[in-house]
Amino acid sequence: MNLSHVFACGHPALDFAATLRARRSTRFEMFVTPERLNAWYVESGLVDAITPGDEEGLQAAKVVREALYRLITDRRLGEEFEREALAVVNGAARGTPVTPQLTVTGRFTEATPEQALATVARQAVELLSGPDVPLMKECGNPECTRVYVDRSRGMRRHWCGMASCGNKYKAAAYRARKKSASAVAGG
Template sequence: MRHAFPGGTPALDFPGTLRFRHRAEPREDLDSPVSLGAWFREAGITVDDVPAGPADLRKALALREAVHRLVRAAMAGEDHDRDALDLVNRYARKPTPVPQLTPAGRQVDATVEQALAHVARDAVLTLSGPDVPLLKECGNPECSQIFIDRSRGARREWCAMDPCGNKIKAAAYRARKRANGLLTAGRPGRPPA
């Protein structure tokens, strides 16, 4: 699987395809029409990759950024960007993929428009539902993934344990050791030279 899905819903995982948004040069995971088609399959929206072209990719990236702006506004308690709201609602009104039962099992075929409509409807449900107060940005300073924190007491600080949770826990461990004088400037476990 090429793509990561730590957000808990397509409405958060789709904007997460632009990784490390805090960096001067974020990493683009939807770097081709093929990667877009694969994302729909890996997200469980379709069973097979969706055939996509360059125009489809441009539309998908525009929708992705609109969803991201709406998610950020919801987290901050701010008004929604009108253009972003209009674009998401326009896609949410379109037909979505329809699962079919075949002799081989479940099959879901879709066009890019139908798959994007699925993402847009999920954004509408996520941003108008009870999970809005549970939206958090990953505590790893290099990560910009937003996720739904359904942990006990809503105390989770990272989008996924690997790699972000591991990094945060390791940094906290080192900080505790340093504070207790157990970690020296040299390598752990060795006395300073």
Template structure:
């Protein structure tokens, strides 16, 4: 599996395909058409690879960054950037992933453009609805994942406990041990 899905919604998991944004060398998880295809299948959005091209990767990254700009504006309490709104709305107006009933149940397919339209629609619903108040950025300084905090009391700190949460807790433990030995 090439991708992780800790954020609570696919559009935020999609935003998280650029890891460690503030680092000098962020990790691009959509660097090739194959990785984009993998994301759609691994996310469960599509049952078959959409057959991404290099041009599709560029369009997907452009949409991802527009959604990220909107998320950051919501987190910071700033007005939504008009260019990002236009980009997301343009994609949201497209046809969503095709859903068909097959002999074994539901089959979801389509080209990359339909996957991006579905993601953009989800972003519109999230950013324009009540769930926008649940947006949080991971508290681990190196991580820039944004997630929905649906925890009781809304005190979740990390995108995922098994990764970032464990790293922060282990680092704090080591720091305490080091301080006691000094």
């Protein structure tokens, strides 16, 4: 599996929660080092530059991510929020957020990993208390555990993204149809 961060979920908090991939099977951790976590913050567009992180900050981000995933799952399934997960995400959201600055060349956002994490937690609070809750779906690929916001016409989207899960299933279905058509023709 590659180490590129993927932003297919339609919301930064959902993309953050999806950095532990394939939760029901092989579990693939994207945040293996503080540098990979910081790369996510930059690649997501949350910040333009970030100060170096450390192992303690990495572990704190993973704790928030897991609590966030629990809350996303609770909300998606219409269940009451788990109290401990709620306390973790709210605690992170109380931190100092990222503050963009205006420069002579435009907007520039530099932050610490703690500020970036607080901002992700605040985005999660907005998502989980906002109008997009009914649009949250889990990917139709049984191996994928990404939750995404389905803004498709008629809410008919089945995959977190066509480039990742959707194409795999469409290609497999096509091969199965071709195989059964050739079996019928030959048999």
